[in-house]
Every structure is written in C-alpha cells, then in structure tokens.
Amino acid sequence: xxxxxxxxxxxxxxxxxxxxxxxxxxxxxxxxxxxxxxxxxxxxxxxxxxxxxxxxxxxxxxxxxxxxxxxxxxxxxxxxxxxxxxxxxxxxxxxxxxxxxxxxxxxxxxxxxxxxxxxxxxxxxxxxxxxxxxxxxxxxxxxxxxxxxxxxxxxxxxxxxxxxxxxxxxxxxxxxxxxxxxxxxxxxxxxxxxxxxxxxxxxxxxxxxxxxxxxxxxxxxxxxxxxxxxxxxxxxxxxxxxxxxxxxxxxxxxxxxxxxxxxxxxxxxxxxxxxxxxxxxxxxxxxxxxxxxxxxxxxxxxxxxxxxxxx
Ligand SMILES: C[S@@+](CC[C@H](N)C(=O)[O-])C[C@H]1O[C@@H](n2cnc3c(N)ncnc32)[C@H](O)[C@@H]1O
Numbered sequence: 001x002x003x004x005x006x007x008x009x010x011x012x013x014x015x016x017x018x019x020x021x022x023x024x025x026x027x028x029x030x031x032x033x034x035x036x037x038x039x040x041x042x043x044x045x046x047x048x049x050x051x052x053x054x055x056x057x058x059x060x061x062x063x064x065x066x067x068x069x070x071x072x073x074x075x076x077x078x079x080x081x082x083x084x085x086x087x088x089x090x091x092x093x094x095x096x097x098x099x100x101x102x103x104x105x106x107x108x109x110x111x112x113x114x115x116x117x118x119x120x121x122x123x124x125x126x127x128x129x130x131x132x133x134x135x136x137x138x139x140x141x142x143x144x145x146x147x148x149x150x151x152x153x154x155x156x157x158x159x160x161x162x163x164x165x166x167x168x169x170x171x172x173x174x175x176x177x178x179x180x181x182x183x184x185x186x187x188x189x190x191x192x193x194x195x196x197x198x199x200x201x202x203x204x205x206x207x208x209x210x211x212x213x214x215x216x217x218x219x220x221x222x223x224x225x226x227x228x229x230x231x232x233x234x235x236x237x238x239x240x241x242x243x244x245x246x247x248x249x250x251x252x253x254x255x256x257x258x259x260x261x262x263x264x265x266x267x268x269x270x271x272x273x274x275x276x277x278x279x280x281x282x283x284x285x286x287x288x289x290x291x292x293x294x295x296x297x298x299x300x301x302x303x304x305x306x307x308x309x310x311x
Pocket of ligand 1: 004009010011030031032033034035036037038053054055056059077078079080101102104105106130219
C-alpha cells in the first residue's frame, strides 16, 4: 500500500462533518479509501460502529494491519453488495449516516501499476477491484470501434470519440502501457484542438475507460434507493461526486425523492398524495471553499450533496 509520501486530505471534510446528524452512532462508509473521512467521524465518541467498505483489497489489508479504531468494521467489496453483508444496522434501517466519496483514491491514481495514470507508465488496467472482471486492455482487445467510441462519448463526453476509438482499435495489439495508449490518443487529435485544451488530450478517454471498466455509474444508480432505505428517520446520505455524470445521477435521484411533495396537492388524484421521502440539505449541494482548493487542488471539481430522510 503506497500511503507513504502521499499527503491526503479527505475532500470536503469540513462540509461532511458539519452535515452529519448531531447524534451519529452508526455510520456506513461505502468508499473507505485512505480512511480520511473515517478518522474524522471517529473523533466523535458517540459513534458506536463505523462500517467501512472498499472494493480495493489493498485498502482493506492496510487497515487490517494498521488498526485505525476498534469501532471501524472492515468489508472488502463493492458498496452495491452491501445488502448481502447481513449487517443488522443496515438491514433494520438503523444508520445515522451513509457516506459515498466516489471515484479513485490518491494511492490508486499515483501508483503506476494500477494503470489509472496517463502521465506515468504502467499496465492498461484501471480496475479498482483488481481481483474482478477484466482490465481495460483486455476489454479493448475484444471491443468493436463502435463500442469503444460509445464509451468515450458517454463517459468521457469527448467530441473526437470515433477518431480516438478507431486509432486505438487499429493498434491495440501493439499498445501495452498507459503512456503508449495516451500517445496514440494524443497523436490522433487535431493539433489545433490540443493547443486550445486546458487538459491533457487523453484525460476524457482515460476517465471514460475507468468509469466503464468499474461500472461506476450503474453501481451508483442502482445503490441510492437501497442506501436511503438503510437510514433511520432523520438519517443522512452524503454523496461526493467528481464529475457531472455522477452528480447528475445523484441530483436526479434526490429530486425524485422530493418530487411528489413538490406538486400542489390539488394537482394529484385524491388519495394519491405522498409525502416526500425527506429533504435536500442545500439545493445546490456544497463545493470546496477557496481555502480547500488551495490546500488540495484535486478537490476543485468535487460536489457534496446531502439528503435527509423524513423524520
Ligand atoms: C475518493 S476515494 C475515498 C477516500 C476516502 N473518503 C478518504 O477520506 O480517504 C474512493 C475509494 O472508494 C473506493 N470505491 C470507489 N467506488 C467503490 C464502490 N462502488 N464500492 C466500493 N469501493 C469503491 C475506491 O477503491 C477508493 O479507495
């Protein structure tokens, strides 16, 4: 586990702590990562149990060997598998808070062997759970130009999706490392476009491949209703997203939880009026302060949304 030398700031940590319910006894963290949020939440002596899951086995092994706190209960797996863990506090809707801090951790991004970085050379992998499914390279070897192109369009929103897909598809057997992949992507893009771009030419494609191989958006979409169900009345779901694709899913779901109560009663057929499932804390959510972006530039695109279950 490469924690050494990595200064880690949990993203939006002030806002996370400020938005937890005042009496927090049982907390579920679906994205334990370096345990940054866990450490902060566990400073509160009222916390009885903190359930931390991560799909990266290195994270779980790290905390097994370096016990953070006896109240931290560790699980290896995807947070979408939480219903199968048979944790009574989840099954019986006793949680005070659920925290999902989506995406990759710094140790994953900075370790070239994990294949997330287009700036450091490594295998074309990008799996957060490296015991599951197949790597990006294996997927690219099987996929058609159309499939690759669709993934780059849907999850990277890159207008040159077809051109990039064709270049990768033609050369895939000779592309063995992340730097080689990044250079194939850059070389097929118009020079004028690259000059105008503020980000590296491979940024959107790498993001798209990572989201696809880890099935990130489907997992999020399919888990939010379940997590609302695990909360007790007044419990809160806190979700931190890093790009608009994730944030859109969270915002849309929170709105559907509010929707019916937003409709004037007289517009609904009699007897069909349902109360909202809770309320949103801050309509726009929370973005990092200037101070946080100075402290931790990687936090700049983060947004926290909070939903409180009906009391
Ligand atoms: C942004 S980091 C979380 C950082 C953490 N909140 C902290 O303060 O240290 C995201 C972590 O969640 C994990 N992860 C992402 N999606 C997951 C999922 N669907 N299920 C389980 N773990 C996930 C990643 O492996 C990574 O370790």
